[in-house]
Amino acid sequence: MGFDTSATKSIFFIASVIVAVVLSGVFTGVTYKLSSDIDMRGTMLSDVLKSDIEIINDPENVPYNSTTNELIIYVKNTGKSILSTSDLTIIIDGFVVPEGNFSIEILGEYTAWSPGIVIKITIIESLSSGDHKIKVVLDNGVYDEMYFRI
Amino acid sequence: MGFSEIAVAAVLFSTILLIGISLGAAYFNYLDEVDEAKKVNNEILYSKLNTCLVILNATYYTSNSTLVLIFENEGDTVLNLDLVNIFLDGILVGNVTDFTYSVNDRSDTKLAFQGDLVNVIIPYERVPSRVMIVSDSGVKTISSVSAQ
Numbered sequence A: 001m002g003f004d005t006s007a008t009k010s011i012f013f014i015a016s017v018i019v020a021v022v023l024s025g026v027f028t029g030v031t032y033k034l035s036s037d038i039d040m041r042g043t044m045l046s047d048v049l050k051s052d053i054e055i056i057n058d059p060e061n062v063p064y065n066s067t068t069n070e071l072i073i074y075v076k077n078t079g080k081s082i083l084s085t086s087d088l089t090i091i092i093d094g095f096v097v098p099e100g101n102f103s104i105e106i107l108g109e110y111t112a113w114s115p116g117i118v119i120k121i122t123i124i125e126s127l128s129s130g131d132h133k134i135k136v137v138l139d140n141g142v143y144d145e146m147y148f149r150i
Numbered sequence B: 001m002g003f004s005e006i007a008v009a010a011v012l013f014s015t016i017l018l019i020g021i022s023l024g025a026a027y028f029n030y031l032d033e034v035d036e037a038k039k040v041n042n043e044i045l046y047s048k049l050n051t052c053l054v055i056l057n058a059t060y061y062t063s064n065s066t067l068v069l070i071f072e073n074e075g076d077t078v079l080n081l082d083l084v085n086i087f088l089d090g091i092l093v094g095n096v097t098d099f100t101y102s103v104n105d106r107s108d109t110k111l112a113f114q115g116d117l118v119n120v121i122i123p124y125e126r127v128p129s130r131v132m133i134v135s136d137s138g139v140k141t142i143s144s145v146s147a148q
Helices: A003-050 B003-049
Strands: A053-055 A070-077 A089-092 A102-106 A118-124 A131-137 A143-149 B053-061 B066-073 B085-088 B091-095 B100-103 B117-123 B130-134 B140-144
Touching (some): B066 B130, B085 B117
Antiparallel strands (some): A102 A118, B053 B066, B085 B091, B100 B117
């Protein structure tokens, strides 16, 4: 075996090990991403399954002031997790209420929307007399809807 | 097989093993988390389905401007009266424990078990026509109010 042959073998050896290590790195990176995505998916699904809300207004007696256009909606956390009040979406008769047109208050001496706690949503919206539908959607997609009459 | 092939095979085998372990662990964690969440979801549904409140009497006394509300827990869940809301004519006036109340004539408890009678005395300025109570699980019960 001459010097040329050894050098060639060494080059092939180093090259193949480098290729294998690079491939391993790529596969490991992809696997890490996939694992964290599976974890995230599990957390999201768990969050959805543990969340539940209920609009608890009396559907025949929803407080609405036709002069100030103030509609008051009470929503109860009937799930088992603490919910965020910052990313609520409110839809009345199929139209999303702009964020500036409603305010949220956690009732009682509570600072978080824990299970069993009610929030009061005051919505400024002009509504005609008759039947309407309201839908309250959480940031994770869990929602409740109610038909009511004014 | 030369030394280079063995080295490459070793590197690739280790990688595949690592990938298998990592993916397997992530998948089983996912299953555990979802199973636990499903149990919680079932508890939420069970609580809604098995809650039943019956308003036995809702009388407003004009002489002292108070509403006397008597209801029974007919479901097989335990009611936390701290989280039972009372609405009069659509307005949330408070929770049971915000008022003078008793459970089977006892006032030292905040829980109502199956068959327990809850008596609440609510001061209210005007005669209400409709009362609604909402359980901690979100189940509503509505009744009209009689005035005396």
